[in-house]
Amino acid sequence: MKKLTQAIILGALGLGAQHVHAATISKSLCVGSLSKTLYGTSTTGKSVTFWGYSDCGGGGMGGMGGGTATVPGPIMEIGVNDTLNISFSPMGMMTMEGAPYNGHTIHLHGADVQTMEDGVPETNGNMVMGDTYTWTPSAGHEGSYMYHCHVHTVKHLEMGMYSAIIVRPKNASGAFLNQLNANTTTAYDYSQNYILSTVDPAYHTASGDSVVFADYNPSYFLMTGKEGKSTAAPAMTLAAAKGKKVAFRLVGLHSTNATFQIKNGSGVAQPFTVYIRDGRTLPTAKTVTSLDLSPGQRADLITTLPTTSSTWYPQITYKKLRANTDGTYPAYATVYGKVTF
């Protein structure tokens, strides 16, 4: 209904055809359950149940087997001025809490959409048993965003109902450009999405207004859904050519402090340049060797690989929310990625 209204208004104003290369990207998302075997500091795995979004556009039936749910959910890429239309069908009793936290939504975190598109059930026009969401990012809003359920967020986000939306620049014929924004200085050869998340298994079995949700004790730490507990078993890998540029998109869906670094084989932190934070190009790009990313934040950055072959380890160190007396934050764990070139 709301999409139709917008289309009629745009049509009446003659604006519908203004952006000739603007595409409409339609997605159907559902919810399903899955389990992951996680290890943390233990040598024996523990099976943890998650709820994840699935792409059920292929004729699936609303979560009752539509698509395969994953954590993180499907990563959506859209171009500037494209319109993303999401049709969401959160059916399935296996993936639901009782009232008042029944149902699910999709919050387009950072999109600054109208209230009725925002996926917050406590505000007007947001349905928890199925809804549509639309967003048309403007030029200048390239970068990483996230989407997640906003019903009883303390549980539903923790359950795995999250992923990333990447807004990319396009060329005159509507093809994606391999650069972070419209500026060619942000060109890259490869890109990786590092979605940060943490897991407290107690939150996965508790529900409702439980005192469990008053105390967060994460024991598993993920990078795009995987534990990469050592450089020998990284969560994300990339085989690149030497001398090339690699973009990293950091998406903070964790519930702790976190620091991103890229270290070489000797453990020396390598420089990278942050161009975009929270979907807005920084007035001045920042070249650093370490970047803190707090829950809800995103950053889009580029590093240039050396011209001699080697291996680098981009990594996330998850840290406690409470500082030591010296002002540093005790680390929980480091999760590793790997780039060979």
Add this chain to the structure above:
Amino acid sequence: MYKSFALIGLTLTLFGVTESAFAATQNFTLYINAGTLPITGNGGATLNVWGYGTTAVPVVPAPQLTVNEGDTVNITVINNHNINHNFIIKNVTTDTSAIAAGASKNYSFTAPAAGSYVYSDTLDSNVNREMGLYGAMIVKPTDGSQTAWIGGPAYDHENVWVVSEMDKPRWNDIAAAGFVVDTATYKPNYFMINGLGGFDAMMDMDTMIMGTLNTKSLVRIVNAGQFSHSLHFHGNHFQVLSINGVRQPTPFEQWDTINVPPMSTAEVLYSINQTGHYPMHVHTAQAEGANGVYLNGAATMIDMQ
């Protein structure tokens, strides 16, 4: 006739320019006492607290001290509680010595650069602060303008958010009963903005961001707790004006989520650029609840009319 108006205008301008020469003297008296902080609604409880107040009844957070840049500020702190306390405005005052039970102390200083400051009791390994002895001092520019600082960004509305947490069973209950808190363990179960759980803060006119189209709100965030708090604003991005008193270069960066570490401050400018009703909340799991009850934690509303 016209001439005399012009003369008046000139005189006013002169006063405006040289106002710091006429800086006021601001006197405050704060009393330290034990009291209670009720968190209403589901999951709520009455927390035992210690606090500063302008009367014998302490308030959490402590009274907001609002002064102008260059003012002479005299603060008398009277400790009517039964243990030692102190009073420090971070980055402003330096006397960390204790005020004994029943004693008082005067603190005098010249109001520093316009901005947001946090004051607290720094004794006993954060126990005194956790119990409620914290508040904000706001320093306004001398020219009386609605700007973050002279020559800085202008605003139409202002919010001060003192963000904090309390661990009722392991800290507040223990300290209030006169026992020693095991400070190695801190598992706060109440998360607040301006001493309010979300159910109250989402309706509190002083806490909510409220404005009509094309107005701007200066939001002064003071984290008096021991956890980092990552505040996510729905509805619009904000401009990051200052972090811990450091004014940011222009043009300002635009974020939708800002991390405010313990005992630090941040100032952001939120523009009302559409109409709607949106939440603002801390994005970490447990900070959204009161003893686990969803949305009665560190959350408020943004009402754009």
